[in-house]
Amino acid sequence: MIESSAKPDLAAIASLIGEPSRAAILEALMSGESLPAGDLSTRACVSPQTTSSHLNKLVQGGLVKVEPIGKRRYFKIASVAVAQAIEALCLIAPPKKIRSLKASFEADALRQSRTCYDHLAGKLGVAVTEFLINEKYLKLNPDKFIVTPTGAEWFASFGVDVDAARQLRRKFAYPCLDWSERRPHLAGSLGAALTSAWFDKGWVARMQDTRAIRLTKEGQCGLKEVFKVNELK
Amino acid sequence: MIESSAKPDLAAIASLIGEPSRAAILEALMSGESLPAGDLSTRACVSPQTTSSHLNKLVQGGLVKVEPIGKRRYFKIASVAVAQAIEALCLIAPPKKIRSLKASFEADALRQSRTCYDHLAGKLGVAVTEFLINEKYLKLNPDKFIVTPTGAEWFASFGVDVDAARQLRRKFAYPCLDWSERRPHLAGSLGAALTSAWFDKGWVARMQDTRAIRLTKEGQCGLKEVFKVNELK
DNA sequence: ACCATAGTTCGATCTGTGTCGAATCATCCC
């Protein structure tokens, strides 16, 4: 047990997140991807030198991890706790002013479908979750999802190993409120596993330079046939 | 439904929290109390003018609410969502350097027992929660607490109206991880109701100028006899 | 009516830190 004789430095962590360029970096990493410094520089719209300085501070502050591969250095969110804190902040954050047409398209795409650290969010995430509930594959207890017996079969047939997800040392299946829909979607290791399956099937693909994801042709068919969702509204 | 065509401004909300004086104000308000501007000025160690400016920004930003009573203006945390975001930040925050002896005592007192927005935390909060679990009054499902039948009786006998708490439009009973113990304690409307009962009985009292609370003589007896806790360790 | 207390507005100052140019280091590929 750590015997730290100090209280948490709220200002330090919040100001670390609060600088606009660093916040942009964190938002990019909230997709759950590992991204190299150069990409993050582009996303945050600042020079490589500046980005480097910010990344240093983020790593020092424990918000971000590095993994050097060759001459690149890949950065990612350091832990689930960090992702949860950032999500909690997004829930109480004011909407950002839209300046450009491009930013407006991006915002629309994000609301449509995106990854929230490691699971589906946006309209897509909510629609998928509601399908699972309607079909009684999941049951929403106030603070957690229960997988029903028929649900377990369904997940297996879809290619998701529920038991493997359950054994991981993290929350298994809980509702995550998202900032755009304000309705819960499936998070936790089960949500992450389901999302992996979507990517594996090629139903969704990451879009360039944003957390938004794109439904492929196959994804649209799958959404209709497997999830009985005709359109995201 | 709000049709906001924008993504959340993470930097704005985080930098609002991240300024040291404002963070000090928020920490003071995390006790759940309503405090007037003057008190907050003292706690944050800045002039009344500066405090006023900060409070303005906090209110504008939706983090804090005001209620004017007479010539005083009482400030409090705006919502449970705000309190949760701040708690989530505290969990990933680095420990603050202890400068003064006084600050060291305060940190110790905080770790011992404090309020976390509206429920007990620190060693006291954890000890009480563990008693409730050991006696099988509460059962910890991964993400929520269940009140057992004998538990319902116990809460009633202690003066807590479980059904009233259950009917409130907020989470009922969930585990809140605290930054000092890193072990869960009882949060939600049930936690808040239990804490009120402690204050009503005079078992705990607020300390001056800090979120820490003090166990009274009666509280020490009660802790021993009702909660079977001999000492907080 | 008077003074005390609580809080705010305005303006001037000053510090902290984000920014990028230039140069440097590291790794990969041919």
Add this chain to the structure above:
DNA sequence: GGGATGATTCGACACAGATCGAACTATGGT
């Protein structure tokens, strides 16, 4: 080895925003 690409360090600069003095408004008490 040499050139190209990815990333960092250093230093100079500029700007945002926190701070407080002084003056002001509003409420309460006697």
